[in-house]
Amino acid sequence: xxxxxxxxxxxxxxxxxxxxxxxxxxxxxxxxxxxxxxxxxxxxxxxxxxxxxxxxxxxxxxxxxxxxxxxxxxxxxxxxxxxxxxxxxxxxxxxxxxxxxxxxxxxxxxxxxxxxxxxxxxxxxxxxxxxxxxxxxxxxxxxxxxxxxxxxxxxxxxxxxxxxxxxxxxxxxxxxxxxxxxxxxxxxxxxxxxxxxxxxxxxxxxxxxxxxxxxxxxxxxxxxxxxxxxxxxxxxxxxxxxxxxxxxxxxxxxxxxxxxxxxxxxxxxxxxxxxxxxxxxxxxxxxxxxxxxxxxxxxxxxxxxxxxxxxxxxxxxxxxxxxxxxxxxxxxxxxxxxxxxxxxxxxxxxxxxxxxxxxxxxxxxxxxxxxxxxxxxxxxxxxxxxxxxxxxxxxxxxxxxxxxxxxxxxxxxxxxxxxxx
Numbered sequence: 187x188x189x190x191x192x193x194x195x196x197x198x199x200x201x202x203x204x205x206x207x208x209x210x211x212x213x214x215x216x217x218x219x220x221x222x223x224x225x226x227x228x229x230x231x232x233x234x235x236x237x238x239x240x241x242x243x244x245x246x247x248x249x250x251x252x253x254x255x256x257x258x259x260x261x262x263x264x265x266x267x268x269x270x271x272x273x274x275x276x277x278x279x280x281x282x283x284x285x286x287x288x289x290x291x292x293x294x295x296x297x298x299x300x301x302x303x304x305x306x307x308x309x310x311x312x313x314x315x316x317x318x319x320x321x322x323x324x325x326x327x328x329x330x331x332x333x334x335x336x337x338x339x340x341x342x343x344x345x346x347x348x349x350x351x352x353x354x355x356x357x358x359x360x361x362x363x364x365x366x367x368x369x370x371x372x373x374x375x376x377x378x379x380x381x382x383x384x385x386x387x388x389x390x391x392x393x394x395x396x397x398x399x400x401x402x403x404x405x406x407x408x409x410x411x412x413x414x415x416x417x418x419x420x421x422x423x424x425x426x427x428x429x430x431x432x433x434x435x436x437x438x439x440x441x442x443x444x445x446x447x448x449x450x451x452x453x454x455x456x457x458x459x460x461x462x463x464x465x466x467x468x469x470x471x472x473x474x475x476x477x478x479x480x481x482x483x484x485x486x487x488x489x490x491x492x493x494x495x496x497x498x499x500x501x502x503x504x505x506x507x508x509x510x511x512x513x514x515x516x517x518x519x520x521x522x523x524x525x526x527x528x529x530x531x532x533x534x535x536x537x538x539x540x541x542x543x544x545x546x547x548x549x550x551x552x553x554x555x556x557x558x559x560x561x562x563x564x565x566x567x568x569x570x571x572x573x574x575x576x577x578x579x580x581x582x583x584x585x586x587x588x589x590x591x592x593x594x595x596x597x598x599x600x601x602x603x604x605x606x607x
Contacts, residue, residue: 213239214487215313215322216285218333219348226266226273226306230293231285232313240316247282247289256280256293263312266297268304273297286486287439305349314341319370321363323488324348332491335498338363354494357501364505367484368513372564373446373548374477378419378510380453380541381466382518383534385411386525389460396460398531408522415470416510422474423481424503430482431499432492440552442479447548449473454541457534481506516575524585533585 213236220227234245241259243252257277266273279294299306314320318341325333326348334354337346368374386408388399429435452473456465485498524530567574 213313213317213320214484215320216487216489217308217310217322217324217339218327219308219324219336220327224298226297227278228264228266228275228295228297230264230291230295230312231283232291232293233285234282234289234291236313236317236320237291240313240320245282245291251280251282251291253277253280256291259312260293260295263310263315264295265309266299266306267309268299268306271299271301273299273306286483287436305347308339308346308348309344310339310346311344314339314344317341321366325488325490326354332494333489334494335359335488335490357497357504360498360501361505361508363484364502364507365509366505367481367502368506368509371480372544373450374480375513376541376544377446377450377453377473377477378416378513379517380450380457380537381415381419381470382412382514383521383537384457384460384466385415385518386522386530387460387534389463389465391463396462396465398460405519405522408525409518411464411467412514412518414464414467416514418467418471419474419477420507420510422471422476423478423506426475426478427481427485427503428499430479431485431495433486437479439483442476442483443552444549445473445476446480447545447552449476449545450541450548451545454538454545457538457541517578520579520582524582527585527588529585529588 213233215233215236216229216231218229218231220229234247238244241255243255245251260275260277264275266275275295275297277293278296279292281292283290283292308324310322310324312322314322320341322339324336324339324346326336327333336348336354337359339346384398389396390399391397426435430437449469453466453469455461456469460466461469481502485495485502488495488498490498524533
């Protein structure tokens with residue numbers, strides 16, 4: 187245990203100042219479309235940190251705006267087409283602004299087709315061609331009304347067909363966004379993973395305080411505890427997701443992201459040494475409230491009216507739960523298999539150490555705005571999910587069947603259990 191702590195301290199000292207994998211690496215752009223009688227107006231809400239990361243322009247609020255560079259980017263990566271015809275697009279305005287508390291560059295465009303606007307296709311690859319996790323939320327504005335979400339553009343879907351009477355994005359579309367948000371949210375995944383790893387273990391009180399029993403609990407008990415963990419997390423994040431999305435409470439984004447990162451460290455420490463019996467359930471509920479605020483930032487960026495916000499929250503929440511359910515089904519049986527082996531506790535210590543390091547890296551990153559040495563690791567897992575899952579299955583099976591043996595004085599091999607931490 188002492189070696190693990192020393193390793194964590196050394197890692198943070200060596201890499202901490204250079205780290206900054208944000209708790210939410212996924213950035214967003216808002217595109218507002220206003221179809222007029224003779225032209226189409228577009229407003230691009232570009233987050234400065236994402237724009238600078240993709241282009242290296244180094245823009246800052248109040249600073250000069252490189253109009254020619256922005257014009258080239260727009261000309262290369264944003265276009266409206268109708269069949270084989272292309273709209274003539276010009277920049278009508280450039281200015282700095284703030285979108286939901288985030289510094290942004292606001293770009294107003296005017297697109298004109300000689301025959302007048304009709305159905306068209308938005309071709310958009312600005313930032314998404316470099317930042318593969320970046321999402322572009324396209325909404326329609328009619329006569330200054332509240333925006334109506336039409337669809338989402340990403341690195342894998344760079345076009346969106348739009349007509350004057352295009353229907354709003356459905357609840358089904360928001361379900362998909364909720365699932366993608368969990369899949370892309372490394373912090374949420376790690377928080378839940380660390381909590382779930384403790385589900386097969388049994389917290390026992392000793393003279394030195396609470397400790398994990400070296401044996402795995404029954405599968406039935408593990409499933410009950412996992413259900414309690416997921417339910418507590420769901421209740422927690424559902425409450426704040428609704429409250430923040432409706433604008434009833436606006437938390438400081440940076441503080442929310444910091445608490446999300448720190449929740450991983452708390453869950454990791456609980457995996458090393460339980461705070462008390464069923465502490466993981468309480469952690470899931472309390473920090474679920476914090477994670478729900480982070481989830482709500484996606485809904486807020488859509489700038490929807492109350493009715494559409496409620497539908498978006500419903501779909502987004504369903505998507506989150508479906509993603510969690512799939513994750514539980516794919517991992518929990520394997521976790522229980524691994525917990526029956528004598529190497530499960532050291533494995534948990536390693537995961538806890540990684541969680542604490544990641545928490546520290548994300549916290550530093552949130553306050554410094556630099557990239558992290560851990561990002562390639564998580565990006566690699568996301569890029570090759572099937573390979574990553576096969577490796578996970580293999581590791582869990584090996585942990586379940588691996589039993590350390592020693593040879594006593596009589597030459598007889600004897601099984602031993604890992605000492606309780």
